[in-house]
Amino acid sequence: MPLTAPTAPTAEPEHQQNTNDLPDATVAPLESHTNSSEDISPPLHRGARMIVLLSVVSPPLALIAAMWLAWGNGFSPIDLALFAGMYLLCGLGITVGLHRYFTHKSFDCPRWVKCGLGITASMSCQGDLFWWCAVHRQHHQHSDEEHDPHSPNIGSDSRIKRFLYSHFGWLFDIEQPDLERYVPDLISDKDLRFINRLFPLWVALGLAIPTVLGGVITGTWAGALTGLLWGGIIRIGLEHHVTWSVNSVCHIWGKQPYESRDHSRNNPIVGVLALGEGWHNNHHAFPTSARHGLAWWQFDATWVAIRLMSFVGMAKNIKTPTNERMDRSRKVASERS
DSSP states (O other), X not given: OOOOOOOOOEEOOOOSOSTTOOOSSOOOOGGGOOOOHHHXXXXXXXXXXXXXXXXXXXXXXXXXXXXXXXXXXXXXXXXHHHHHHHHHHHHHIIIIIIIIIIITOOSBOOHHHHHHHHHHHHTTOSSOHHHHHHHHHHHHHXXXXXXXXXXXXXXXXXXXXXXXXXXXXXXXXXXXXXXXXXXXXXHTOHHHHHHHHTHXXXXXXXXXXXXXXXXXXXXXXXXXXXXXXXXXXXXXXXXXXXXXXXXXXXGTSSBOOSXXXXXXXXXXXXXXXXXXXXXXXXXXXXXXXXXXXXSTTSOOHHHHHHHHHHHTTSOBSOEEOOHHHHHHHHHHHHHHO
């Protein structure tokens, strides 16, 4: 498919609501849909959930194995390169793909880019594409309220219990979201339905790539094994905890320069580790913005990637908030503080 001409970022249009600022697929009232997610991809959601839950347990075990293998031999630069490369590839699949493109429609892209983002995002093993986006749209609609799937600010349990629940406990408790209600735009796309159904295959691919590269580069089975551990399983574990920290840490610790009607906060540590996702108050104030690091010093690796994509026709019609809208939001936030 030919590349389209790059275009400059466009200002994000005005909206009446901030936290419910979802893309064209408007979320319908709770009573207007029945949950027919099983009709869309029948048995896969159970298998997808099992894969995600196994990914919670396996990375610590893989880390122990990797430390044992490295004992006396040190940490190979090849292992580091495979870890970093896969972290960026799959991490940008999450942030550029699952979050800013599929969930919030922050920019447009050609079909081949859409498919590539869907595959690399699925390689992160954070749940199939439809499930991830549906849960995130539900989070935005009910942020820090009763139906928020992973808020640390609701409930009567202790603060530590609420933190742990929002970090990963919710994965063991969450119900299948109503896909027809939350992601009708995505399930109507035949390319995405194909990618979504093959979620286990993409997870396997995300493990196979560093395994094969590690074996080929070193010429040893040991290199293949450490490639699997560092570029595959351990990378999945770290990426999971970084993403979960956006749900937990960034709704407890940090600053709130903008009005967002919830407890979302900007956390610089998570901002760097999560490739820009930790500027979470910015994001909740302006959900459809492709840029989360709105200040010059708020490094946003995902925004850098999207801008680079725009230079070669891989992204266009990029949405960002206007200066006037940011000023108004800052003023409301300062008046409430």
